Amino acid sequence: MAATLDDLLPAITKAGDQGLSLAKIKAAFGSKAAAKKGSPELRDKLATLVRSGDVWGPLKQGVAQLYFARGRGPSIETASHAIVTAIGSSGVKLISKPGLEKKITGTNKKFFPDGLKHAIASQAIVELTCGSSKYYLHRNVAADYFGFEATTSDQAPTPSRARDGAPASGPTLTLEDLLPAYRHLKAEQGGFSAVKIFDLMKASGEAKEDLHRLLIEETRAGRVTIHPTTTVDLPREEMDAGIRLAGFPEPFVTVVVKNEP
Incomplete structure (x- = not known):
């Protein structure tokens, strides 16, 4: 059975965090004659879903334009999580800001600046400054460095x-x-x-x-x-x-x- 415009939202929802590209949407829901541009009805339906908040996008990823269902796909929070995970996996090795940005790939890369601010503000990571350069440690590693x-x-x-093992005295x-x-x-x-x-x-x-x-x-x-x-x-x-x-x-x-x- 051919897909109808009523199937568009379920299809985008089913795509989950990967999203559905505009090219795939046009191929699945546009007429063969208008597959490249998409039919006016398809454009109107997609615009309606975006206005209602059921769908958000497009998010440009390379040459693709991706659409996601509400609450799915990349965000500041998912980018922050990816940043914290990358820093945590480096252990005691300091990561520079350029080096960290290289580790954040895919759709999360679009949210790297705000994700980094979120990770710092939530104290999940610690930012260290040396001259004009910035480096990052996971908060648990930083606690070990600066606490113990x-x-x-x-x-x-x-x-x-x-020195004899007794508690220190004095102010x-x-x-x-x-x-x-x-x-x-x-x-x-x-x-x-x-x-x-x-x-x-x-x-x-x-x-x-x-x-x-x-x-x-x-x-x-x-x-x-x-x-x-x-x-x-x-x-x-x-x-x-x-x-x-x-x-x-x-x-x-x-x-x-x-x-x-």
């Missing part, structure tokens, strides 16, 4: 416990404790925000392990950012004062406090 797997260059003991270092030293160093360098961790340690008089613990916690909370070295010519003492994180070849040697005038 930080190590100093001399393998200092975990900051929350004393806990806070960001507010560091701000006077940070602001002084920032002013000394003409307002440039990236302050060397080595200089901050010296100016504040804080122990390296305590300073590292605080900076990692504040990075995780989004109040500061830490940055790796961009040169191999830094003095050894400045490299040693940096924060070394598992999976990163170079230490993080500077810190920026956000929202500081």
